[in-house]
Amino acid sequence: EAGVTQFPSHSVIEKGQTVTLRCDPISGHDNLYWYRRVMGKEIKFLLHFVKESKQDESGMPNNRFLAERTGGTYSTLKVQPAELEDSGVYFCASSQEGVNTEAFFGQGTRLTVV
Amino acid sequence: GDSVTQMEGPVTLSEEAFLTINCTYTATGYPSLFWYVQYPGEGLQLLLKATKADDKGSNKGFEATYRKETTSFHLEKGSVQVSDSAVYFCALSDRWGAAGNKLTFGGGTRVLVKP
Numbered sequence: 282e283a284g285v286t287q288f289p290s291h292s293v294i295e296k297g298q299t300v301t302l303r304c305d306p307i308s309g310h311d312n313l314y315w316y317r318r319v320m321g322k323e324i325k326f327l328l329h330f331v332k333e334s335k336q337d338e339s340g341m342p343n344n345r346f347l348a349e350r351t352g353g354t355y356s357t358l359k360v361q362p363a364e365l366e367d368s369g370v371y372f373c374a375s376s377q378e379g380v381n382t383e384a385f386f387g388q389g390t391r392l393t394v395v
Numbered sequence: 396g397d398s399v400t401q402m403e404g405p406v407t408l409s410e411e412a413f414l415t416i417n418c419t420y421t422a423t424g425y426p427s428l429f430w431y432v433q434y435p436g437e438g439l440q441l442l443l444k445a446t447k448a449d450d451k452g453s454n455k456g457f458e459a460t461y462r463k464e465t466t467s468f469h470l471e472k473g474s475v476q477v478s479d480s481a482v483y484f485c486a487l488s489d490r491w492g493a494a495g496n497k498l499t500f501g502g503g504t505r506v507l508v509k510p
Binding site: 284285312314316318321322323324325326329337372374376382383384385386387388389 | 399431436437438439440441484486496497498499500501502503
């Protein structure tokens, strides 16, 4: 069974440009999460989807970040326009519906804004 | 809000040495506690967990005990191998038992085991 897949694995963009990260969760997982690790610090929660609905987006840093999950399958996270402080590793995780379900993580996308 | 503090690395050990990574937490509720591991080139993997006080999580020779009185969840392994070289993250969830599982992570500890 395929795990959580993230694209691209690395991205280098200039300040002011737009970047879109993609996450393909494990098939059948209703819960999808985005997290971010900036400059080797702690991994911070960004948002949580249940199917196509945003359950909790309290961790989104500002309105330059837009997450979508159309159809409740894969998700995209768009940063527009990118700033230097957006550099970091973006992780996606998914879990099955229900309580006490384990979250499975992707390998992450390393974003570098120059 | 909730927070997790873990010892900074890197931690460099020789094979068969004893490993301890300290982790303490602050939470308003009664959280569940986790250790995740990230091996080179891979995603985060759940290593072990504990959902109530005095529970001991264990996996792959690693152990951690949920200590409510000291708000700690220290990770230990008695004899490390080169293959244990990775970054270890302590985390908590105050939503265990509710739908979804939002995690609060510590900063990660890089461990390097030399032959």
